[in-house]
Amino acid sequence: MWQELRTELYPRLEIVTVALEARGGSAAGPWIEKAEPTHPALIDEAHVLATLGVINVPTGVWVDEDGTIVRPPETAYPRQPAFKDRAVPAEATPLQREAIELTRRLNVEAERYIAALRDWVERGAASRYALSPDEVVRRSRPRPLSEATAAAHFALAQHLHAAGEAPLATEHFKEAQRLHPSSWTYRRDAWAIAGPDHPAIYGTTWLDDVKREGAENYYPRLEL
């Protein structure tokens, strides 16, 4: 998804993709191989990037030449995703229709985001999209004890899952979700591991949660 932009902007900009996948390369590998990236394509099994405030995907962080973050985590699409224009097939079930219509309502601002990114690549610190360190910290998510504890539970869950301890892992995935209910990454990765049984295990679905929390809140409006 990002290779085209990387080809265009490198070496002025490097792109590093990080797959948040508790199942590691077995889940992310086929996607990475298909993309044939020439940029670093990394795998984050324990969701270490959550420590930066990443709670959903795709999320981008801008970093300048000195290693200073100039934009904290925010929704990052390189282009309009296919789901925004997806038609409802005639044979769609009511549930499928609802899911398609809901995803079309998600807030995606790819054009604005990439225009801002290009401006920063061109103008550097003079770009109005490059934030000061104080503003980066101000915009950064708070990290209460509950969310820090959730990170420990998620790391335990991922470790236990990799060790084949599925029931124990599920307990910790659930606890991470309970302690950090804003995190879509904790929810969705655990659901992906559980597979089709995840509604029975976790008591909810993506559709239910997005409806409850509001499609317009799934990707917050960019503060550019």
Added chain:
Amino acid sequence: MIFRSARVSAAELERVTGWALKPEGLCRGERCVPFAPASRDGIDLADVARALGMPLVEEPRAGLWALGPEAGGKALETAALPDITLPDLAGRPFRFASLRGRKALIVAWASW
């Protein structure tokens, strides 16, 4: 940050967390927090957790402990990108610090 014991060596603590035990306390980068191990036989993770404001979660059925990140402030306490190391598909480690000298966009994504 996973551990297999509630008491660890200074070397293991530094390898897993990046916090090094020095005469002035626990240090990472230029930051030091006062700390003195209660025992010569190792460092209790519970003491580290208290000193650094990190949650410590125990899973006794698997003999595992997990330290979470520091709590109580912002996810980004400064705008400096933490020197996170993550592997690529082949298992080769990549350090974020190696991006120095060039603008970078770090993108989190997932297959799910």
